[in-house]
Amino acid sequence: MDGYFGSYALVAALFAIGVAIVAGALMANRLLRPTRPTPDKLTSYECGVDPVGEGWAQSQVRYYVFTYLYVVFAVDAVFLFPWATVFDAPGFGLTTLVEMFVFLGFIALGILYAWRKRVLTWT
Amino acid sequence: MLDVVISFVVILAVFLVLPLIVGQTEHKVMAHMQSRLGPMYAGGFHGWAQLIADGVKFAQKEDVIPAAADRRIFMIAPGVALVPYLVVMIVIPIDQGRVAVNLDLGLFFVLAVMGIGVLGSIMAGWASANKYSVLGGMRAAAQLMSYELPLVLAASSVAMAAGTLSLPGIVEAWQWWWLPWQAIGGVVFFLAGLAELRRPPFDMPVAESEIIMGPMTEYTGMRFALFMLSEYVGIVVLSFLTTVLFLGGWHGPLLPGWLWTLVKVFALAFVVIWLRVSFPRLREDQLQKLAWVGLVPLALVQLALTGVVKVLT
Numbered sequence: 001m002d003g004y005f006g007s008y009a010l011v012a013a014l015f016a017i018g019v020a021i022v023a024g025a026l027m028a029n030r031l032l033r034p035t036r037p038t039p040d041k042l043t044s045y046e047c048g049v050d051p052v053g054e055g056w057a058q059s060q061v062r063y064y065v066f067t068y069l070y071v072v073f074a075v076d077a078v079f080l081f082p083w084a085t086v087f088d089a090p091g092f093g094l095t096t097l098v099e100m101f102v103f104l105g106f107i108a109l110g111i112l113y114a115w116r117k118r119v120l121t122w123t
Numbered sequence: 124m125l126d127v128v129i130s131f132v133v134i135l136a137v138f139l140v141l142p143l144i145v146g147q148t149e150h151k152v153m154a155h156m157q158s159r160l161g162p163m164y165a166g167g168f169h170g171w172a173q174l175i176a177d178g179v180k181f182a183q184k185e186d187v188i189p190a191a192a193d194r195r196i197f198m199i200a201p202g203v204a205l206v207p208y209l210v211v212m213i214v215i216p217i218d219q220g221r222v223a224v225n226l227d228l229g230l231f232f233v234l235a236v237m238g239i240g241v242l243g244s245i246m247a248g249w250a251s252a253n254k255y256s257v258l259g260g261m262r263a264a265a266q267l268m269s270y271e272l273p274l275v276l277a278a279s280s281v282a283m284a285a286g287t288l289s290l291p292g293i294v295e296a297w298q299w300w301w302l303p304w305q306a307i308g309g310v311v312f313f314l315a316g317l318a319e320l321r322r323p324p325f326d327m328p329v330a331e332s333e334i335i336m337g338p339m340t341e342y343t344g345m346r347f348a349l350f351m352l353s354e355y356v357g358i359v360v361l362s363f364l365t366t367v368l369f370l371g372g373w374h375g376p377l378l379p380g381w382l383w384t385l386v387k388v389f390a391l392a393f394v395v396i397w398l399r400v401s402f403p404r405l406r407e408d409q410l411q412k413l414a415w416v417g418l419v420p421l422a423l424v425q426l427a428l429t430g431v432v433k434v435l436t
Contacts, residue, residue: 011210013131014134014213026345028182029181033183033184042188044189044341045255046253051191061261063261063265066268069268070271074272077279081228085288087433088433096434101427108420108423114415115416
C-alpha cells in the first residue's frame, strides 16, 4: 500500500470501517429495541404543548453576513497552505515575507471594513 | 500489510476506548469540581462502568422518528457527525514512525475532513422539522463559519514554521522553543476547535436550558448515543491535533514517545472539561464577536510573527 493512490485507498478503507461501525450499532439497536409508535409519540417536541405551525417556519437568519465574510477569507486561506510550505525556500529572500504582509493587510482591512459597517454588532 | 492492520487496530482502540475514558473522567472531574460525587453505583468501584451501562441502555431504547421529519436525512445525520473524526485519526502520529498513513497534505486533509463533522449537526437540525432544532442547526452553521477561519490560520502558522503539511513531518521538525513561538496560535487553535465541537462555553447551538439540545432534540436511543460519541471523539481528536501541532507530539524526556503523546492528550482533555465547569455559556453575538474581533486578529498576528522569525533566522 504505497504511493499516492495506495495511501488514499487506506483512507477509503478506514471510511468503510467507520460506516460499518455506525451501521452495526444501528443494526444492534434494531434487533434489541421495541417499536410501538403512536401518533402522539411521533409529534414534534415543543415543550409539551401541541406544535404550532411547521418546524420549517420562516425566521430571520442573522448569520448570512458571516457567511459572506467567511467565503471571502476561506478562499484566501486556501492559498495560504501551498505558500506556507515554500515561503522560506532559499532564493526568495524577503520577497515572500513582504507578500505575506500584503496578504495579512488585505484580510485585516476586510475585517476592519466589516467592523466599521457594524456587521459584527447586532443591536 | 501487517503494519497496516496493527495501525488500524490502534486507531479503532483509540476511537472506541479513549472517548469513554474522557467521558467518565468528565463525569468524575465535573462532579468533584462541583463538590458532588458523580456516578458511584455502576460497576461497584466509583461508578467506573457508568458509560457502559449508558451504552446498554441506549442500545435497547426505541428509535422515535417524528412524523414531520425528513426521514432519510434524519437517519444518516449521526453517521455524518461521527465518521469524519474516525477518518481524521488515520493521519495522526502517536509515536516516531507510528502513523497509519503519512499523507503529504495531512494538515489540509485533517481540516477539510473535520469540517464535514459539523454538517451532521446542520443536517440533524434541519431534518428534525422542529423549531428548536432548526435554530440549533443555524447556530451550528454560523459557528462553523466563524471559527473555521482562525482554526485554519493558526494551523497554517505551524505549517509555515515546519515547512511541511505532513503531521509526522511537523512533529519531526518541532523544537522546544516553538512552545513560546507558537503559543498564540496554539491557544487560538484550541479555542476555535472547542467552538467547532460545540463544547461549553461555546455550546450555544445545543444550549440545553434554552433550545433543549438544539439539533439533537428529536433524537433518541442509538442515534442520540452516536451524537454523544461523536462529541467525545471530537474532544480526543482535537486534543491529539493540538498535541501534534503545538505541543510537540511524541517529544519529551525519559518516557517512551507514545506515552508522551497520550499524557499531553489527556492533559488537554482535562482542560476541555475544566473550561466547561469554569465558564458560563457565551451568547450568540458574543460568540461571533470573539471569533472575528478576538481570534482572527490574534491568528493574523501569529502568522506575521511566524513569518518574520522564520525568514530572519
